[in-house]
Amino acid sequence: MSESAPAVLVHDLVKEYSGRAVVAGVSFDVARGEVFPLLGPNGAGKTTTVEVVAGYRQADAGEVRVLRVDPWRASPSLRARVGLMLQNGGMEPRARPDEILRLYAAFHARPRDPDDLIDLVGLRGVAGTRYRRLSGGERQRLAFAVALVGRPELLILDEPTAGMDPGARSSTRELIRGLRSDGAGVLLTTHDLVDVERLADRVAIIDAGRIVGIGTPAELVAAAGPRLALRFEKPLEMGELASLAAMVRRGRKGVTVRGELGDRSTAFIEGVMPDPGLVAAVTRWAAARGVLITELRAAGRTLEDRYLELTGQTAVATDDVA
Structure with missing residues (x-):
């Protein structure tokens, strides 16, 4: 992929359910080495947008490219270059974090060490605890570790700090900064303005399925x-x-x-x-x-x-x- 090509390109995206457009002409791009949050109220279309970008749902209209490829038709080799952290991650409730990370590491040619990831996201104390017994914040940190295991070029993170305590939120933001410094693109959704103010290079505000503001945080405030x-x-x-x-x-x-x-x-x-x-x-x-x-x-x-x-x-x- 060309270094100048955006990691994500979305142009006039439309997604409808039962004839109602929940995403209605959304356009944005995410560069490599950029943190780009989608900010908006509940039901604004944030999660549907990232699910289309992730290849989980097919667009009804418009163009979506992830690392220059249509994500709906993506090959396994492309999916291995994208780290996903979506809501309701579907983990096996009887599995332990150390088992889950070893399993996901086996899917990648050059994975990060699962044991290192356990420490990186602060799960050492519950590494042997079954998933069903983890707190909401611990499940979020595990989902984030799963997104990191394949050394992705792009991360798609849906509410990455939701349910975390203040210390875990701070650590997660620091990890996201490090990923940006390493050249990864980061598309995330959030309700948390602190996430945006501390992480965003640019931000898009989405409401009722449409982008109502886009730019750097400073540009949005200055407007x-x-x-x-x-x-x-x-x-x-x-x-x-x-x-x-x-x-x-x-x-x-x-x-x-x-x-x-x-x-x-x-x-x-x-x-x-x-x-x-x-x-x-x-x-x-x-x-x-x-x-x-x-x-x-x-x-x-x-x-x-x-x-x-x-x-x-x-x-x-x-x-x-x-």
């Missing part, structure tokens, strides 16, 4: 506009939030006022640069209604802010209230 963050002593009524929006919009274009999902004591004024005039107007509005502002700041945006904005996980915008 968000300025905002003023407000916290009130008590939750606002919807009518009060609408009143605040109507006041802020007077003489200002493109302004949005949003409440934080599940926390009506917090509001954000977005799309306008915070200035003394805006701050004075907000404090006058609060004083006129007897509403105490406990915090007011020109807030820097975060990846979490941008993720919530792109996936619509904020309260209904009220910038259209007259």
